[in-house]
Every structure is written in structure tokens, then in C-alpha cells.
Amino acid sequence: MRLKHLERELSGLEGFEKPSPHREQYTTPPDIAARLLYHAYTRGDIGGKRICDLGSGTGILAIGAALLGASSVTGVEVDAGAIAVASRNAAKMGVSPCFIQGDLEDPDLFLRIGPHDTVVMNPPFGAQNPHADRAFVNAAIGIAPVAYGIFNEGSLPFLAGFIEGRAEIEGVIQAVLALKRTFAFHRKERKEIPVEIIIMRRIDS
Numbered sequence: 001m002r003l004k005h006l007e008r009e010l011s012g013l014e015g016f017e018k019p020s021p022h023r024e025q026y027t028t029p030p031d032i033a034a035r036l037l038y039h040a041y042t043r044g045d046i047g048g049k050r051i052c053d054l055g056s057g058t059g060i061l062a063i064g065a066a067l068l069g070a071s072s073v074t075g076v077e078v079d080a081g082a083i084a085v086a087s088r089n090a091a092k093m094g095v096s097p098c099f100i101q102g103d104l105e106d107p108d109l110f111l112r113i114g115p116h117d118t119v120v121m122n123p124p125f126g127a128q129n130p131h132a133d134r135a136f137v138n139a140a141i142g143i144a145p146v147a148y149g150i151f152n153e154g155s156l157p158f159l160a161g162f163i164e165g166r167a168e169i170e171g172v173i174q175a176v177l178a179l180k181r182t183f184a185f186h187r188k189e190r191k192e193i194p195v196e197i198i199i200m201r202r203i204d205s
């Protein structure tokens with residue numbers, strides 16, 4: 001499947017019914033989701049691999065990974081309503097990721113998730129809930145040797161320090177998230193947020 005084809009497939013998915021600002025629920029735009037996944041795919045980290053999508057929301061990254069030929073896909077999400085939408089989206093696309101309901105702040109969740117080959121994630125940026133992304137980064141390093149995540153532009157120094165001794169930054173891709181107005185406190189109809197797709201590799205791998 002080509003990049004543009006993947007983007008087109010992902011652009012037909014349903015988004016959050018009632019997005020929660022506290023959980024920073026917004027759907028990754030299809031162009032950025034496809035870019036992250038396709039990049040991982042060309043590096044050999046998707047096809048035939050066990051993929052875990054942390055904070056899978058309405059499922060765009062999990063479903064895209066399945067469409068690109070992952071051997072299995074697990075989505076982990078705290079919000080049961082989002083899992084219901086993700087399951088509908090997956091059925092519509094003819095793929096069947098396994099969605100697990102759980103909170104990444106809960107250390108026991110790791111045992112339920114088990115080891116994977118690759119993590120993909122769009123963690124909360126911590127705008128509403130400072131450091132919300134730390135649990136995601138810890139989980140990512142814990143369950144897979146390589147992780148692809150979307151972070152706010154400028155997160156790199158913090159992230160590099162946070163993972164020091166455990167993982168290394170293997171690549172950074174600049175991108176722009178074009179978000180439609182999601183929450184009442186958003187003043188503009190469309191907002192462009194510069195982001196970085198960051199690749200982290202566990203040191204022991």
C-alpha cells in the first residue's frame with residue numbers, strides 16, 4: 001500500500017464522540033498518522049511485527065498498522081467510549097486489532113499488555129495535565145525495543161533527558177498537525193501545531 005492510499009483509507013474513520021479535554025483526546029490527522037506509520041513501515045518496524053498503540057483513541061494508528069500488514073495489533077486506551085468507536089472503525093476497515101481498556105499510569109497494566117516489537121503513539125502533550133506523556137514514554141520503553149511517537153515541537157531535550165540510560169533518540173521528523181476546533185476553549189477554527197515524530201530505541205536492543 002502506498003502512502004497516499006493509506007492516508008485516504010484512514011481519512012474515512014470516525015473521530016471521538018465527546019472528546020475529553022482532560023485526556024487531550026483528539027484524533028491524529030490522517031496525513032500525520034499515515035506519515036508516522038509509513039515511515040515505521042519502510043524501516044521494517046510494521047510488516048509482520050507485533051504493534052502496540054498506546055492511547056489508541058478511535059484507533060487510527062492501530063488500524064493503519066493492521067492495514068500495513070502487522071502480524072498483530074494491540075491498542076491500549078483508558079476510555080471505553082473511544083474503544084467502542086475504534087472497534088467500529090476497525091470493523092469498517094476489515095481489520096481486527098485487540099483493544100485493551102486500561103490506564104497507563106497503572107503499573108500492573110504492563111503484564112496485561114505483554115511484549116511487542118513496535119510502539120506507535122500520539123500521547124497527550126501535557127497541555128491540560130502536565131507530564132501526562134511520561135507514563136506513555138515509560139510504557140513504550142517497557143514493552144517494545146522501538147517506539148514512534150508524536151510530540152510537541154521542542155520536546156526533544158526533555159525527552160532525551162527523560163529516557164537517558166534506557167533508550168536513545170534514533171530519528172526526528174518535523175511535521176505540522178492541522179487540528180480542527182475540538183474544544184470550546186479553542187479560539188480558532190483551525191490550529192496548526194508544529195510537532196515532531198520521534199523514534200526512540202531501547203538501549204539493550
Ligand code: SAH
Nearest residue numbers: 023026027028055056057077078103104122
Ligand atoms: N491514538 C489516537 C488518540 C490520540 S489522543 C490517535 O492517534 O488519534 C490520546 C489518547 O490517549 C486519548 O484517546 C486518551 O483517552 C488516551 N489516554 C490519555 N491518558 C491515558 C492513560 N493514562 N492511559 C491510557 N490512555 C490514555
